[in-house]
Amino acid sequence: MGIGPGMEEAPGLERVHAEGASRSAKLCPRGKAHFREDAVFKGLSIGGSLLMPLLVAAILVELVWYSWPALKHFGVGFLVSQEWNPVTQEFGAASSIFGTLVSTLIALLLAVPLSLAVALFLVELAPPPVSRVVGTLIELLAAIPSIIYGMWGLFVFAPFMADYVQPALGKTLGFLPLFQGPPLGIGMLTAGIILAFMILPFICAITRDVYLLVPRTVRESAFGMGATTWEVTYQVIIPYGLVGIIGAVFLGLGRALGETMAVTFVIGNAHRVSASLFAPGNSIASTLANEFAEATGTLYVSSLIELGLVLFLITYLVQMTAQFLVRRFYRAWSAGL
Amino acid sequence: MRMTLRVLAAVLAGLLAAAGLAQAQTVTINGAGATFPYPIYSQWAYKYNQLTGVKVNYQSIGSGGGIAQIKAKTVDFGASDEPLTPEDLEKSGLMQFPMVIGGVVPVVNLKGIEAGQLRLTGETLAQVFLGKITKWDDPAIKNLNPNLKLPVQDIAVVHRSDGSGTTWIFTDYLNKVSPEWRQKVGAGKAVQWPAPNSVGGKGNEGVAGYVKKVAGSIGYVEYAYALQNKMAVVLLKNREDFVAPSSETFQAAAANADWEKARDFHMVLTDQPGPKSWPIVGATYILVYRSQPEAGKARAMLKFFDWCYKHGGEMAAKLDYVPLPEDVVKLVESAWKEVKAGGKPVWP
Amino acid sequence: MKLRPPTGRLLVNRLVSLLSAGAALLGLAVLAWILAGVVARGLGALTPALFIHLPAPPGVPGGGLANAIVGTLVMTLAATALAVPLGLLAGVYLSEFGQDSRLADQSRFSANVLMGMPSIIIGVFVYALVVIPMGKFSGWAGIAALAIIMFPIVARTAEDMIRLVPNTLREAGLALGAPRWQVTLAIIFRAARAGLVTGVLLAIARVSGETAPLLFTALNSPYWVSSLSEPTPNLTVTIFNYAMSPYPDWQQLAWGGSLLITLGVLALTLLTRFSLRDKPR
Numbered sequence: 001m002g003i004g005p006g007m008e009e010a011p012g013l014e015r016v017h018a019e020g021a022s023r024s025a026k027l028c029p030r031g032k033a034h035f036r037e038d039a040v041f042k043g044l045s046i047g048g049s050l051l052m053p054l055l056v057a058a059i060l061v062e063l064v065w066y067s068w069p070a071l072k073h074f075g076v077g078f079l080v081s082q083e084w085n086p087v088t089q090e091f092g093a094a095s096s097i098f099g100t101l102v103s104t105l106i107a108l109l110l111a112v113p114l115s116l117a118v119a120l121f122l123v124e125l126a127p128p129p130v131s132r133v134v135g136t137l138i139e140l141l142a143a144i145p146s147i148i149y150g151m152w153g154l155f156v157f158a159p160f161m162a163d164y165v166q167p168a169l170g171k172t173l174g175f176l177p178l179f180q181g182p183p184l185g186i187g188m189l190t191a192g193i194i195l196a197f198m199i200l201p202f203i204c205a206i207t208r209d210v211y212l213l214v215p216r217t218v219r220e221s222a223f224g225m226g227a228t229t230w231e232v233t234y235q236v237i238i239p240y241g242l243v244g245i246i247g248a249v250f251l252g253l254g255r256a257l258g259e260t261m262a263v264t265f266v267i268g269n270a271h272r273v274s275a276s277l278f279a280p281g282n283s284i285a286s287t288l289a290n291e292f293a294e295a296t297g298t299l300y301v302s303s304l305i306e307l308g309l310v311l312f313l314i315t316y317l318v319q320m321t322a323q324f325l326v327r328r329f330y331r332a333w334s335a336g337l
Numbered sequence: 338m339r340m341t342l343r344v345l346a347a348v349l350a351g352l353l354a355a356a357g358l359a360q361a362q363t364v365t366i367n368g369a370g371a372t373f374p375y376p377i378y379s380q381w382a383y384k385y386n387q388l389t390g391v392k393v394n395y396q397s398i399g400s401g402g403g404i405a406q407i408k409a410k411t412v413d414f415g416a417s418d419e420p421l422t423p424e425d426l427e428k429s430g431l432m433q434f435p436m437v438i439g440g441v442v443p444v445v446n447l448k449g450i451e452a453g454q455l456r457l458t459g460e461t462l463a464q465v466f467l468g469k470i471t472k473w474d475d476p477a478i479k480n481l482n483p484n485l486k487l488p489v490q491d492i493a494v495v496h497r498s499d500g501s502g503t504t505w506i507f508t509d510y511l512n513k514v515s516p517e518w519r520q521k522v523g524a525g526k527a528v529q530w531p532a533p534n535s536v537g538g539k540g541n542e543g544v545a546g547y548v549k550k551v552a553g554s555i556g557y558v559e560y561a562y563a564l565q566n567k568m569a570v571v572l573l574k575n576r577e578d579f580v581a582p583s584s585e586t587f588q589a590a591a592a593n594a595d596w597e598k599a600r601d602f603h604m605v606l607t608d609q610p611g612p613k614s615w616p617i618v619g620a621t622y623i624l625v626y627r628s629q630p631e632a633g634k635a636r637a638m639l640k641f642f643d644w645c646y647k648h649g650g651e652m653a654a655k656l657d658y659v660p661l662p663e664d665v666v667k668l669v670e671s672a673w674k675e676v677k678a679g680g681k682p683v684w685p
Numbered sequence: 686m687k688l689r690p691p692t693g694r695l696l697v698n699r700l701v702s703l704l705s706a707g708a709a710l711l712g713l714a715v716l717a718w719i720l721a722g723v724v725a726r727g728l729g730a731l732t733p734a735l736f737i738h739l740p741a742p743p744g745v746p747g748g749g750l751a752n753a754i755v756g757t758l759v760m761t762l763a764a765t766a767l768a769v770p771l772g773l774l775a776g777v778y779l780s781e782f783g784q785d786s787r788l789a790d791q792s793r794f795s796a797n798v799l800m801g802m803p804s805i806i807i808g809v810f811v812y813a814l815v816v817i818p819m820g821k822f823s824g825w826a827g828i829a830a831l832a833i834i835m836f837p838i839v840a841r842t843a844e845d846m847i848r849l850v851p852n853t854l855r856e857a858g859l860a861l862g863a864p865r866w867q868v869t870l871a872i873i874f875r876a877a878r879a880g881l882v883t884g885v886l887l888a889i890a891r892v893s894g895e896t897a898p899l900l901f902t903a904l905n906s907p908y909w910v911s912s913l914s915e916p917t918p919n920l921t922v923t924i925f926n927y928a929m930s931p932y933p934d935w936q937q938l939a940w941g942g943s944l945l946i947t948l949g950v951l952a953l954t955l956l957t958r959f960s961l962r963d964k965p966r
Contacts, residue, residue, distance in 0.1 A: 051771060323797055
């Protein structure tokens with residue numbers, strides 16, 4: 001039979017089916033009706049599925065369309081210009097792109113080692129019931145909505161940073177330009193740290209799957225040779241799962257790039273590229289959130305949409321890379337040994 | 338499962354039906370714009386709704402947003418502290434009129450410094466916002482405040498991150514009192530803020546919020562925000578002497594206005610002469626289309642504004658806004674004759 | 686023979702174990718910190734007034750979030766009504782008809798792209814698509830934005846769940862002479878019912894906390910939901926506005942709303958976790 005998922009139509013059977021269909025159509029009106037109904041149903045489902053690539057394409061087209069005036073006017077210089085002057089209608093994406101990249105970098109620097117460590121704990125070190133409970137709780141970090149992170153960040157975490165962490169960092173590492181400036185609490189560093197905890201569960205979940213997918217025999221042979229858990233992880237699991245882990249990192253990267261509300265609350269909203277992590281800045285998403293509803297002037301709106309286009313393209317590329325890597329890993333190792 | 342779906346569908350249908358019914362009976366007027374007058378507009382709308390059932394939904398999104406939304410025709414009226422130029426009004430088919438007058442005041446968050454203690458001149462204020470004065474114990478500030486204990490602390494500047502009429506009024510003042518500011522930055526609803534440790538707040542609310550949270554910060558807000566949040570306001574020097582912000586000093590500045598000569602009510606009230614004048618005062622405007630699509634809604638809208646003029650004065654005065662003087666109201670309401678629906682004037 | 690004591694390696698192993706446990710503890714600590722913060726600040730706001738009263742202007746006491754709660758519920762339900770049928774149809778195609786076809790691959794990829802897309806971009810998209818032609822902010826625009834976010838989530842989980850239904854059920858239905866669509870809707874959906882509901886609940890949880898897409902579609906309103914063609918009150922934008930304000934009573938309400946959303950989303954998430962746990966992978 002040719003029907004059912006996973007079963008492909010053998011070439012010859014098509015003709016048989018067509019004949020059968022037409023035969024049944026000739027034979028009974030209910031068969032004819034079923035044929036029609038199924039065609040409609042299949043058509044609807046195709047339509048539903050088609051909607052997704054259509055949406056992606058539509059978003060891209062619309063973003064390009066509306067950012068055209070800015071694209072034409074500013075050209076490539078838009079990406080590196082630090083100007084953001086609604087008075088003279090001169091705009092540049094540099095501070096927004098910078099802020100997006102820096103806050104994301106901070107988040108990754110913190111989240112990746114933490115995620116690897118947590119995944120290791122959940123897979124190798126914790127007894128199964130503990131692993132289940134802790135694993136679920138870690139995943140709850142992903143469920144908390146962005147605006148809650150923002151609220152907590154602004155009212156609880158930023159004052160904590162301002163009162164304790166930033167002064168301490170300033171005293172010890174203040175010779176570095178990274179940690180200079182007044183401890184405002186809000187700023188790039190705070191935004192990066194909050195982002196780290198927002199993406200931690202994503203990277204952790206996939207890393208966990210990666211750890212579990214490394215073939216038992218490979219792991220057990222390493223243990224059999226007397227390696228400690230850490231040595232097995234470091235020298236066997238991670239190299240084997242590297243592709244998948246990098247994919248997980250890219251996924252976390254994608255999330256961090258697009259995070260809006262949490263960042264908007266705590267990044268300080270300043271169109272400025274600054275060397276200090278204590279300084280306020282902005283990200284593409286926070287600029288859009290703050291200024292979109294109020295922008296006047298074609299170039300202003302168009303520049304904002306061009307920022308959106310940049311974010312869309314970066315996210316798209318990161319997504320593509322992430323999916324490619326993760327899929328490659330699963331395909332290679334889910335076969336098992 | 339089917340039962341749950343049925344229940345959900347019924348609830349949704351019920352809510353939508355109720356919504357539909359409700360809409361058939363009440364008028365909703367949508368407005369958006371300046372955060373400057375939001376404390377008083379929201380109270381007026383609330384009271385008016387209690388009295389008449391008419392809903393005025395005012396979204397406080399900044400003057401820039403108000404202008405953008407009314408030009409895009411996504412709201413019924415816009416609100417801006419920066420008046421549009423006569424050319425702009427002509428081109429867009431809008432008309433504007435002032436609603437209420439208020440003052441913009443610098444506010445600070447300094448330990449031990451209360452409201453009305455810190456003194457600044459326009460020039461020092463400009464220097465702070467230019468990023469030239471970066472610490473609170475700078476000699477320039479110390480000289481003006483010999484009796485105050487100023488902390489050794491970095492100044493964190495808080496400004497608006499959105500397109501703001503309050504910024505326009507504030508930077509217009511800085512333009513007038515500091516040639517360096519005028520040359521380097523200029524005036525506008527949004528400018529390129531030069532100070533290094535500056536934070537952008539969304540709306541007057543955002544600026545007030547950040548100033549309250551960040552120690553050592555200075556920002557600028559409409560006075561009602563400073564009042565409602567018990568913030569430490571700064572005394573400024575007008576052309577003659579140091580004055581404190583209050584409805585009295587706002588009125589003194591506003592008394593200089595010659596509304597009859599102002600084309601399209603375009604008026605700037607910063608740096609006004611007079612010993613009692615608060616140097617940063619501005620009127621806030623309403624923008625409506627001259628040609629209205631619906632006579633009924635247009636009329637309801639103007640009725641609301643008329644009520645605000647005639648009965649909202651006390652509420653406004655409590656927040657230290659200066660209600661528009663009666664003769665100006667007469668000028669405004671006679672200008673309303675230009676508002677027409679289908680060729681016929683909507684007012685009176 | 687004396688065995689060389691591998692103390693160094695054991696020490697490193699011990700250290701790493703401690704660090705890993707520490708990392709897990711850190712994650713849990715942050716979770717606890719956040720939840721404690723939200724509960725501590727929001728509990729005081731959970732009065733009946735919150736659920737009954739409309740927002741009051743700053744300085745006027747006694748405001749509530751009633752209209753925002755209703756608005757969020759209405760928009761979420763409507764977005765669900767829009768996204769679920771479309772998502773199910775797409776899921777059906779991906780699992781039943783398309784499988785490995787090019788369209789299916791493209792759709793799956795697009796679904797992942799959409800799910801990873803910053804929701805603010807979707808807000809911009811809907812603004813240009815719905816708000817500008819309509820001439821105003823509206824609940825419909827908000828619903829559209831939320832539906833676009835939910836749709837790929839429902840589609841992908843539906844695909845996964847439908848795939849799990851054994852072929853025997855399909856073939857039995859077809860053998861009885863039922864048309865394909867009937868087999869799918871009456872038999873397969875019923876068999877995958879729990880998983881499909883889970884997918885829908887996940888999508889709802891995801892969308893309940895979304896603020897950015899509503900910022901310039903539904904905007905907000907201090908009144909009851911009167912018509913979806915007008916700016917529609919909603920919890921998340923209200924929280925955003927109130928949080929950024931300097932007024933303590935508004936901030937208190939923002940915390941109350943935050944607590945409501947957090948409890949709702951966490952409850953939904955835990956519910957789906959536990960129901961999915963029984964599903965074979």
